[in-house]
Amino acid sequence: VSSTMARADDVNVANGVNAADTISDTITQNEAAVYDRQIRLWGIEAQNKLRHSRVLLVGLKGLGAEIAKNLVLCGLNSMQIIDSELVTEEDTLSNFFLAKDSVGKERAASSLAGVQELNPLVKLSCAKTIEEVDLSSFSLVVLADQPYNLVKEINEKCRAAGVRFIGSSVYGWVGYSFFDFNGHEFIMKKELPIALETLEDGDEKKKTEDEEKETTVEDEEDKWETKTLSFPSYEEALNVDWQVKKLARKARGLLPSSYFPVRALLRAEESSLLTGNEERDVARITELWVGELERCNQNEDNQTILPEQFDYLFGPQLSATCAILGGFIGQESIKALTGGKQPFRNLMIYSALDSTTRVCDFPPK
Amino acid sequence: SVNMGWREKEAAKLAGKKVLMVGAGGIGCELLKNIVLAGFRDIHVIDLDTIDVSNLNRQFLFRREHVGKSKAEVSTAAGLRMAPDAETKIVYDHESIFSEKFNYEFFKQFVFVLNALDNKAARNHVNRMCMATRVPLIDGGTSGYYGQVHSMIRGKTECYECDPKDENKKSFPGCTIRNTPSEHIHCTVWSKHVFNQLFGELDIDDDVSPDMDDEEAKEKLTVVEAMETGDDDEAVANGKTTPESGKSTPEENGKKEEKPGNTRAMAEESGYDAELIFNKLFVDDIHYLLKMANLWKERRPPVPVPFAELATENVGLCESTAAKLDPQQRVWTPAENGAEFRKAVETLRERKAASADGILTWDKDDDAAMRFVAACANIRAGIFHIAPKSLFEIKSMAGNIIPAIATTNAIVAGIMTIDALKIVAGHEDKLASAILMLNPNYRGQVVVPSPPEKPNPACFTCSAKREVSLRLNVEKMTVGTLRDKILMAALGVGAPDVMEATTSKVIVSSEEGETDGLMGDTLAAHGLSMGGRLIVEDFDSGAEMRVVVLQAASFDEHSFVVVSDVSEEGEEQMMMKQEMEEVVIGKKRKTMDENEMPAKKARIEGEEE
Numbered sequence: 006v007s008s009t010m011a012r013a014d015d016v017n018v019a020n021g022v023n024a025a026d027t028i029s030d031t032i033t034q035n036e037a038a039v040y041d042r043q044i045r046l047w048g049i050e051a052q053n054k055l056r057h058s059r060v061l062l063v064g065l066k067g068l069g070a071e072i073a074k075n076l077v078l079c080g081l082n083s084m085q086i087i088d089s090e091l092v093t094e095e096d097t098l099s100n101f102f103l104a105k106d107s108v109g110k111e112r113a114a115s116s117l118a119g120v121q122e123l124n125p126l127v128k129l130s131c132a133k134t135i136e137e138v139d140l141s142s143f144s145l146v147v148l149a150d151q152p153y154n155l156v157k158e159i160n161e162k163c164r165a166a167g168v169r170f171i172g173s174s175v176y177g178w179v180g181y182s183f184f185d186f187n188g189h190e191f192i193m194k195k196e197l198p199i200a201l202e203t204l205e206d207g208d209e210k211k212k213t214e215d216e217e218k219e220t221t222v223e224d225e226e227d228k229w230e231t232k233t234l235s236f237p238s239y240e241e242a243l244n245v246d247w248q249v250k251k252l253a254r255k256a257r258g259l260l261p262s263s264y265f266p267v268r269a270l271l272r273a274e275e276s277s278l279l280t281g282n283e284e285r286d287v288a289r290i291t292e293l294w295v296g297e298l299e300r301c302n303q304n305e306d307n308q309t310i311l312p313e314q315f316d317y318l319f320g321p322q323l324s325a326t327c328a329i330l331g332g333f334i335g336q337e338s339i340k341a342l343t344g345g346k347q348p349f350r351n352l353m354i355y356s357a358l359d360s361t362t363r364v365c366d367f368p369p370k
Numbered sequence: 371s372v373n374m375g376w377r378e379k380e381a382a383k384l385a386g387k388k389v390l391m392v393g394a395g396g397i398g399c400e401l402l403k404n405i406v407l408a409g410f411r412d413i414h415v416i417d418l419d420t421i422d423v424s425n426l427n428r429q430f431l432f433r434r435e436h437v438g439k440s441k442a443e444v445s446t447a448a449g450l451r452m453a454p455d456a457e458t459k460i461v462y463d464h465e466s467i468f469s470e471k472f473n474y475e476f477f478k479q480f481v482f483v484l485n486a487l488d489n490k491a492a493r494n495h496v497n498r499m500c501m502a503t504r505v506p507l508i509d510g511g512t513s514g515y516y517g518q519v520h521s522m523i524r525g526k527t528e529c530y531e532c533d534p535k536d537e538n539k540k541s542f543p544g545c546t547i548r549n550t551p552s553e554h555i556h557c558t559v560w561s562k563h564v565f566n567q568l569f570g571e572l573d574i575d576d577d578v579s580p581d582m583d584d585e586e587a588k589e590k591l592t593v594v595e596a597m598e599t600g601d602d603d604e605a606v607a608n609g610k611t612t613p614e615s616g617k618s619t620p621e622e623n624g625k626k627e628e629k630p631g632n633t634r635a636m637a638e639e640s641g642y643d644a645e646l647i648f649n650k651l652f653v654d655d656i657h658y659l660l661k662m663a664n665l666w667k668e669r670r671p672p673v674p675v676p677f678a679e680l681a682t683e684n685v686g687l688c689e690s691t692a693a694k695l696d697p698q699q700r701v702w703t704p705a706e707n708g709a710e711f712r713k714a715v716e717t718l719r720e721r722k723a724a725s726a727d728g729i730l731t732w733d734k735d736d737d738a739a740m741r742f743v744a745a746c747a748n749i750r751a752g753i754f755h756i757a758p759k760s761l762f763e764i765k766s767m768a769g770n771i772i773p774a775i776a777t778t779n780a781i782v783a784g785i786m787t788i789d790a791l792k793i794v795a796g797h798e799d800k801l802a803s804a805i806l807m808l809n810p811n812y813r814g815q816v817v818v819p820s821p822p823e824k825p826n827p828a829c830f831t832c833s834a835k836r837e838v839s840l841r842l843n844v845e846k847m848t849v850g851t852l853r854d855k856i857l858m859a860a861l862g863v864g865a866p867d868v869m870e871a872t873t874s875k876v877i878v879s880s881e882e883g884e885t886d887g888l889m890g891d892t893l894a895a896h897g898l899s900m901g902g903r904l905i906v907e908d909f910d911s912g913a914e915m916r917v918v919v920l921q922a923a924s925f926d927e928h929s930f931v932v933v934s935d936v937s938e939e940g941e942e943q944m945m946m947k948q949e950m951e952e953v954v955i956g957k958k959r960k961t962m963d964e965n966e967m968p969a970k971k972a973r974i975e976g977e978e979e
Contacts, residue, residue, distance in 0.1 A: 030694070030695075031694070031695055031696065031697075032695050032696045037696050037698065038423045038424060039423060039424070039426045039427055040427050041424045041427070042424055042427055042428070042771070042772075042773055042774040042775070043427050043428075043773065043774070043775045044762075045762075045766055045771060045773040046514050046515070046773035046774075046775060048692070049692045049695045049696055049699055050691055050692060050695070052695075053695055071780065074430055074776070074780075075776050075777050075780060078427055078428060078430060078776045079427070079775070079776065080427075097454065098377070098407055098454055099407060101403055101407060101452045104451075105455075122433060123430055125434075177375075177376060178376070258813075259814075261814070283375050316375050316376055317375075317376045319375050319376075320375035320376050320377055321377055323408070324403070324404045324407035324408055324787070325404050325408065325784040325785075325787035325788050325791070326784070328400060328403075328404055328780050328781070328783060328784035328787070329780070329781050329784035329785065329788075331780060332776075332777045332778070332779075332780035332781035332784060333777070333781060333816070335776065335777040335780070336515070336777040336778070336781075339777070347808075347809050349809075349810065349816070353816075357788050357791075360788060360800070360802065360804075360819060361815075362815060362816050362817040363810075363813075363814045363815060363816075364810040364814045364815075364816055365814055366814075
C-alpha cells in the first residue's frame with residue numbers, strides 16, 4: 006500500500022501553507038491511547054494519514070453536525086467549517102452542538118466550541134464564505150445541505166484541483182450523498198486471474214512471483230491491489246439520459262424509489278422553486294416528482310415513497326437520517342483520506358420512509 | 371412561523387411513552403442522542419461501566435475529564451443538555467442489568483427496550499425479561515465496520531435466543547496449546563495460562579507443561595522406552611526420528627522423571643527466579659516435547675532456547691513504518707523478549723508477595739501482566755518457528771479487543787432509532803432485521819434488510835410450549851441445585867413451581883417455605899430417572915415449560931447440559947451422544963478456552979473487551 010499522500014497535500018506543503026502545522030513523526034502516547042480501538046481496525050499508517058488531513062466542511066445543520074462529529078473524533082489535523090446561516094429552532098432539533106439560546110446566531114460559530122470538545126487535538130476554524138478559502142489546500146471538501154448549483158460548481162472546482170469531494174443533503178426523513186474521489190488511490194480487489202493456459206512466458210514469471218508472495222503474505226492481502234480511480238462528476242451522475250435505449254430496460258432496477266423525490270428536490274433547488282410554505286412546496290415537489298418519473302420512464306405504481314409522505318421531506322431534519330447518512334459519509338471520508346478499500350461509487354440515498362439504503366453507480370456502465 | 375410539519379404528527383405518537391436503554395457505550399451514546407432529538411421525553415439509562423480513555427474515539431458524550439466516571443451518569447447529563455426542551459426527563463442507574471431491582475414490574479413500564487450492549491450474557495438476560503413481559507426489544511451490535519439490528523417482539527418474531535447461535539469463543543484443543551502450537555494465538559493463549567499458573571490461584575493441574583498423554587504421541591512412546599533399554603534397531607525399524615537430543619534431558623541424566631515438573635511448584639521453590647522459570651518453560655519442557663517423537667514426524671521440531679542464548683536481532687524482520695510511528699508496534703528481538711520476561715516476573719512476584727491473598731488476576735491493561743504474556747508468547751513462538759508479533763498485536767489477541775469506530779456505531783444507532791419510531795407508530799409489521807455490510811451488494815444495498823424470522827416454537831425463552839431436555843445426574847443433583855442453578859439461573863424462570871409429571875408431586879414451590887425441606891434431596895429420591903419429566907411453571911410470568919431428564923451417570927452434583935431440541939429422533943441422538951461423551955470424559959481431554967469453563971457447565975457466554 007502506498008504511503009505517499011495525495012496531490013492536494015503535497016501542493017499544500019510546497020506552497021508553505023500551514024507551515025506552522027508541523028506534525029510530529031510519531032504518534033504520541035496520548036493519541037495512541039485515545040485512538041487505540043480504531044488503530045486496531047485501520048492500522049497506524051492510516052491513522053497517520055488522518056492526522057495529516059485537512060477537511061473543509063460547508064454546512065452545519067443536522068447532517069453537518071454528524072459529519073463534523075465523525076471526522077473530528079477520528080483525529081484529523083484540522084477542519085474548517087463554513088456556515089453563516091442563522092440558527093433556527095428547527096436546527097436545534099438535529100444539530101446537537103447548539104445550545105437553546107443560539108437561535109438567531111451564526112450556525113458554525115455557535116457550534117464550534119461543542120465540536121472542539123470532541124477532540125482537543127484537531128485544529129478547528131470558521132470561515133465566512135467559500136470564496137475566501139483555497140479549495141486546493143484541503144485533503145477533502147464536504148458540502149452538507151448546500152443547493153444543487155453550489156454543489157455542482159464546487160465539485161467542478163475540486164475536480165480541476167484534484168481535491169476529494171463529497172456533496173450531500175438531508176431533507177426531513179430522506180437524504181443523499183455524492184462521492185467524487187477522481188484521480189485518487191484506493192485499494193481494490195484484484196481482477197480474477199486468467200486461466201493458466203493463456204499465460205505467456207512473461208506472465209509465467211509474474212505468476213511465480215505471486216506464488217512466492219503467497220507463501221510469505223497472508224492470503225487476504227494477495228487479493229488486493231492499489232489503483233487510481235476515476236469518478237464521474239456531480240453533473241454527470243445526476244443528469245443521466247435514462248431514455249437511451251440501452252438503459253431503458255435496466256433503469257427500473259437501477260433507480261430506487263428514493264431517487265425520485267431526492268432528484269425532484271434538487272431540481273427545485275436548481276430553479277429556486279420552493280416557497281417556504283410547506284403545503285405549496287409539497288405540491289411543487291409532487292409535480293417535479295411526476296416529471297422525474299416520466300424522464301426516467303418509470304411508473305408511479307412501482308414506487309415505495311409516495312406523495313402522501315412528501316410532507317416528511319420538509320421541516321426539521323430527522324436525527325436518525327442525519328446519523329445514518331452522516332455515518333456513511335464519515336466512513337467514506339476516512340476511506341478516501343487513507344486510501345482505503347473499495348470506496349462507495351458514487352451516489353448513496355437513504356430513506357427512513359421506506360428504510361432503504363442504496364448505493365447507485367451513476368452514470369451506469 | 372416555524373414549520374414543524376411531520377414533527378407534530380410524530381410527537382403525538384411519542385407522548386407519554388417511556389423508553390429504556392441498556393448500555394451507554396459506543397452504540398448507547400449515539401442512540402441517546404438520536405432518541406432525545408427525535409422527541410422521546412421519558413428515558414431510563416442503565417450501564418454499570420465507567421469511562422476509559424480508549425472510549426473517547428467514539429463515545430462522544432464523554433470527555434477526558436470524565437475518565438473513571440459512570441457512563442450512565444455522564445451520558446444522561448449530556449442527553450439532558452441536548453434535549454429539545456425542559457420537558458425531557460432522563461434518569462439513570464449505574465448498575466448491572468442483572469440486578470433484582472430490574473424485575474418484571476420494572477420492564478413493563480417501557481414501550482420498548484433498546485439493547486446497546488457488548489456481551490451475550492446481558493443480551494440474553496434482557497431478552498428474557500422482554501419476552502416474559504412482552505415488551506418489544508430493539509437489539510443492535512457492532513464490530514469494526516460490521517453491524518446488525520434485530521427488533522424482537524414476543525409472539526411475532528424470533529427472540530434473541532430462538533436460534534441457538536453457537537458463537538463460542540474460539541477454543542483450541544489442549545494439546546495444540548501445550549504441545550504443538552502452529553500459530554501465534556496458540557502461544558498467546560498458552561502464555562495467559564502461564565501467568566495464571568505462576569501468579570494466579572493455585573491449581574494443582576499444571577496445564578502449561580507438555581501433555582505427555584497426547585494421543586498423537588502415544589504409540590511412539592513405547593518405542594522411546596524401547597530405545598532407552600537399548601533396542602536401537604527396533605527404533606530405527608519403526609521409523610522413529612531422533613530428536614535434537616544433543617542436549618541432555620532430565621531423563622538421560624538418569625533421574626527417570628516421566629513427566630515435566632509442576633511449573634508453580636518449581637517457581638515457588640526457586641523464589642520466582644526469572645531465569646530458572648525461563649529455562650524450565652523454554653528448555654526443559656521443550657525437551658519433554660521432543661521426546662514425543664511422533665509429534666515431530668511431520669512438523670518442524672521445536673528448538674529450545676536457553677536464556678543466555680537469546681538472539682539480539684530479529685532475523686528477516688526490518689523495522690516497519692508502523693513501528694516508526696508508535697513503539698508499541700515494534701516487534702521485540704528475542705533478547706528483548708527475555709529482558710521483558712525477566713522484568714515482568716520481577717514486578718509480578720513482588721506484587722504477588724505484597725497482595726493479601728497472593729493471587730493476581732490477568733488484565734490486558736495491566737502493563738506488567740500484558741508484557742509478561744507478550745514476551746512469553748514471542749519466546750514460545752520462536753521456539754516453534756512462528757513469527758513474533760508486536761505488543762500491540764498481542765494485546766488485541768490476548769485481550770480479545772474488538773476494534774471499534776464512531777461511524778459504524780452511528781449508523782447502527784440510527785437504524786435502531788428508525789425501528790423505535792416504527793414501533794411507537796404501530797408499524798411493527800414493517801420491522802426488518804438489518805445487516806450492515808462492508809460494501810453494497812449487487813442490488814446496491816449496503817444495509818441489507820431481511821424480514822424477521824418467525825419465533826422458534828421450541829425456544830425455551832419465548833415459546834408458549836417450551837420443552838427442554840436436561841442432561842444431569844439424578845443420583846447426585848439436588849432439588850435445590852435444579853431450582854437455583856438450572857431453572858432460575860440458566861433458564862430464567864423467575865419463581866419456579868415444579869411438579870413431577872406422572873405423580874403430580876410438587877417438588878419445588880414458589881411459595882416461600884413450602885418445599886424448603888426438599889432442597890437437599892436428590893432428584894432420584896423424587897422418582898426421577900432417565901426420561902423422567904417435570905412440569906415447570908413460572909409464577910411471575912405464567913409461562914409453562916416441560917422438562918425431560920436425561921440421566922448422565924458420569925456427571926457430578928453440579929454438572930448439567932441444557933438441550934433445547936426435543937423431537938423423538940432428537941432424543942435418540944442425544945442418548946448416543948451422551949454415551950460417546952462418557953467415553954471421552956474418561957480420557958481427561960480438557961479443552962482450553964479463554965474462560966477455562968468446564969465443558970459441561972451452563973452456557974453463559976461473553977465477548978467483552
